[in-house]
Amino acid sequence: MIAVCACSSNASPLAFPQNTGVSGTAYALADYVKEIEETLLARTMTIGRHYWETRRSLAHALESLAADNWDGYGAKPVDADSCLKAIQFSRLLPMDIPVPETEVDTDGEVRFEWYRSPRQVLSVAVGGDGRLAYAGLFGASRIHGTEYFSDQLPNTILDSIRRVYS
Amino acid sequence: MGDMPLPSIVRPHESLARYLTQSNHYRTQDYSVKAKAFEPPSDLRLSVFRVDGLAIEEVWELGQSNVVDRMNQPRNLYGMANIKASAVRDVGLDIDPDNIPPRHACLVGWPESKSEQMLIQHELAAKAHLVLRT
Numbered sequence: 002m003i004a005v006c007a008c009s010s011n012a013s014p015l016a017f018p019q020n021t022g023v024s025g026t027a028y029a030l031a032d033y034v035k036e037i038e039e040t041l042l043a044r045t046m047t048i049g050r051h052y053w054e055t056r057r058s059l060a061h062a063l064e065s066l067a068a069d070n071w072d073g074y075g076a077k078p079v080d081a082d083s084c085l086k087a088i089q090f091s092r093l094l095p096m097d098i099p100v101p102e103t104e105v106d107t108d109g110e111v112r113f114e115w116y117r118s119p120r121q122v123l124s125v126a127v128g129g130d131g132r133l134a135y136a137g138l139f140g141a142s143r144i145h146g147t148e149y150f151s152d153q154l155p156n157t158i159l160d161s162i163r164r165v166y167s
Numbered sequence: 168m169g170d171m172p173l174p175s176i177v178r179p180h181e182s183l184a185r186y187l188t189q190s191n192h193y194r195t196q197d198y199s200v201k202a203k204a205f206e207p208p209s210d211l212r213l214s215v216f217r218v219d220g221l222a223i224e225e226v227w228e229l230g231q232s233n234v235v236d237r238m239n240q241p242r243n244l245y246g247m248a249n250i251k252a253s254a255v256r257d258v259g260l261d262i263d264p265d266n267i268p269p270r271h272a273c274l275v276g277w278p279e280s281k282s283e284q285m286l287i288q289h290e291l292a293a294k295a296h297l298v299l300r301t
Contacts, residue, residue: 074208104203119199119293124285136285145282
């Protein structure tokens, strides 16, 4: 039996490969690999900590922020597409990057934040279409912009995250 | 409560309170305010209160009666992010002292771009002073 299963490589050797399988068997294989991966990750939290922490935070968010106006100021419910993209984003984070705080914005998008001090901080909001709106302070320097991701994270984002801790 | 009339124009040194009704809007590790505390709503009018001339208990009473008690979900008043009007203007926003309810104002002039909004939130958070309700 031959299963056609393509995995795209990621810029980081520490990031998880993304399955782009093309046959039914490949999907089955993908499920099997995913099951093994999750078992391994559950045993070794260090390896998949971004993913697990994000999943945990978003599971909580989906429960508590699923209704309109959850903040009392007219917030939208957490966006399912943004959640899925955020989980995908978290799987692409290299292991050497600290686990971010996960929040939900009032427009329903998931936001990650890497924080060292009030002027050494970066936020990335993940849109349901893979749009990454980011902003950060690095001492007197300020950055903001928009990037998109699919199967790998833009270097601009990775470099900015690392800059928080440099 | 603080019956001293407030000037119709918000002066640069005036203190503005952004009431904190979510525990994830501040950090107790370093007593800092999170950017999320300054996230504008969809109408881009971020609610604050002018608190100069009030005793601290009056500040909390103002927040409790005008913010927390008016929410459609039970919330706590954890504290406030205190920021000077000049700091708000420094990041390119303006202050609309609508005085509805009394002492209320809105931070207006937010850009449309989400990343620019996020940057302003970080700037405001870095300049704000966290005051927790004890």
